[in-house]
Amino acid sequence: xxxxxxxxxxxxxxxxxxxxxxxxxxxxxxxxxxxxxxxxxxxxxxxxxxxxxxxxxxxxxxxxxxxxxxxxxxxxxxxxxxxxxxxxxxxxxxxxxxxxxxxxxxxxxxxxxxxxxxxxxxxxxxxxxxxxxxxxxxxxxxxxxxxxxxxxxxxxxxxxxxxxxxxxxxxxxxxxxxxxxxxxxxxxxxxxxxxxxxxxxxxxxxxx
Numbered sequence: 277x278x279x280x281x282x283x284x285x286x287x288x289x290x291x292x293x294x295x296x297x298x299x300x301x302x303x304x305x306x307x308x309x310x311x312x313x314x315x316x317x318x319x320x321x322x323x324x325x326x327x328x329x330x331x332x333x334x335x336x337x338x339x340x341x342x343x344x345x346x347x348x349x350x351x352x353x354x355x356x357x358x359x360x361x362x363x364x365x366x367x368x369x370x371x372x373x374x375x376x377x378x379x380x381x382x383x384x385x386x387x388x389x390x391x392x393x394x395x396x397x398x399x400x401x402x403x404x405x406x407x408x409x410x411x412x413x414x415x416x417x418x419x420x421x422x423x424x425x426x427x428x429x430x431x432x433x434x435x436x437x438x439x440x441x442x443x444x445x446x447x448x449x450x451x452x453x454x455x456x457x458x459x460x461x462x463x464x465x466x467x468x469x470x471x472x473x474x475x476x477x478x479x480x481x482x483x484x
Contacts, residue, residue, distance in 0.1 A: 280379065281376075281377050281378065281379055281380075281381065281382070282305075282307070282381040282382075282398050282399075282480070283376045283377070283381070283382055283384070283394050283396075283397040283398050283399075284298075284301065284302075284305075284307065284381070284382070284383040284384070284397065284398065284399045284400075284401070284476055285376075285384055285385075285389035285390035285393070285394045285397035285399070285400045285401070285452075285455070286298045286301075286383065286384070286385040286386075286389065286390075286400075286401045286402075286403060286472075287385070287386060287387055287388065287389050287390050287391070287400075287401070287402050287403070287449065287451070287452070287455065288385075288387075288401075288402055288403035288404050288449075289387075289404060289405075289410065289437075289438055289441065289449060290352070290410065290414070290434065290437055290438075290441075291405070291410035291411070291413045291414040291417075291434065292403045292404045292405045292410055292460055293403055293405065293413075293460045293465060293468055294385045294401075294403040295311055295313075295385060296465055296469075297385075297401075297403055297458075297465070297468055297469055297472050298311065298383050298384075298385035300465075300469045301383055301469065301472050301473060301476065302382075302383040304469075304473055305381055305383075305473075305476070306380070306381070307380065307381035307382055307383050308375070308378055308380065308381070308382045308383070309382070309383045309384075309385075310372065310375045310376075310382065310383070310384045310385075311385055311386075312368075312372055312384055312385065312386035312387075312389065312393070313355065313385070313386055313387075314341045314346060315336065315341070315368050315371070315372070316355040316356075316358055316359045316364075316368075317346040317347075317351050317352065317354075317355040318332075318336055318340040318341055318343060318346060319332045319333045319336060319355070319358045319364060319368075320351050320352075320353075320354030320355035320356075320357065320358050321340075321343060321345065321346060321351050321354065322336075322340070323354055323357075323358060324350065324351065324354050329358045329361055329363075329364050330361070330363045330364055330367060332358075333358070333363075333364045333367035333368055334367050336368070336371075348423075349418065349423070349425065349433065352433075352437070353433070353437075356437050356440050356441065357440075359387070359440075359441070359444075360440055360444040360446070361446075362445075362446040365388075365446055365447055369392075369393065372384060372386075372389075372393045372394075373393060373394070376393065376394045376397070387441055387447070387448075387449040388447035388448075388449065390402070390451075390452035390454075390455050391447070391450060391452045392447045395452070398479055398480075399475060399476045399479040399480075400452050400454055400455035400456065401455055401456050401458055401472055401475060401476075402451040402452065402455040402456070402457050402458070403458045403460060403468070403472075404457070404458070404459055404460070405459060405460045405461040406461045407431065407434055407435055407438065408431065409460075409461045410434055411427060411430045411431035411434045412427065414430050414434065415427045415430040415431075418430065456475045458471055458472060
């Protein structure tokens with residue numbers, strides 16, 4: 277719909293639906309999509325191999341984002357830990373900002389896109405849901421992959437990750453003042469995507 281850079285920033289906690297919404301929004305508008313959480317998962321995976329976190333972040337290559345096993349609970353835990361390290365975040369900022377400025381439009385989803393990476397994004401969304409709903413979704417996803425985890429374990433992990441994400445000193449997870457809140461607790465993914473698309477189209481028209 278546009279050949280100029282148009283940046284969409286989508287933030288929110290784990291399992292709120294922002295990844296699915298981001299992909300469908302990007303497909304709808306023909307924008308490029310970057311799941312910035314994958315950058316931290318890739319770094320986290322390399323630390324599980326014994327590599328230093330900052331060294332891993334500085335040496336990250338696109339192939340790392342296609343690595344098997346980036347969606348496992350162990351890698352998610354490692355990603356949450358390295359994401360709290362200011363030096364690691366700094367090492368990955370340039371890549372994200374460059375992606376956001378690409379011609380033709382870009383959608384970036386993560387924890388600090390609208391507040392730190394792209395504070396001047398053309399459209400900002402904050403996608404969330406209750407911790408219980410998010411834990412139920414993640415539990416269903418993990419057990420569907422054959423992983424032996426209980427709902428209580430997933431919920432405890434969810435709450436611990438939320439605490440780290442919102443409580444870290446550097447780039448904490450928080451809703452940007454000018455971001456539209458989308459609470460998906462009682463929404464279907466189709467409803468959430470439609471809401472997101474409507475908001476972005478409004479920003480494109482200059483309504484917001």
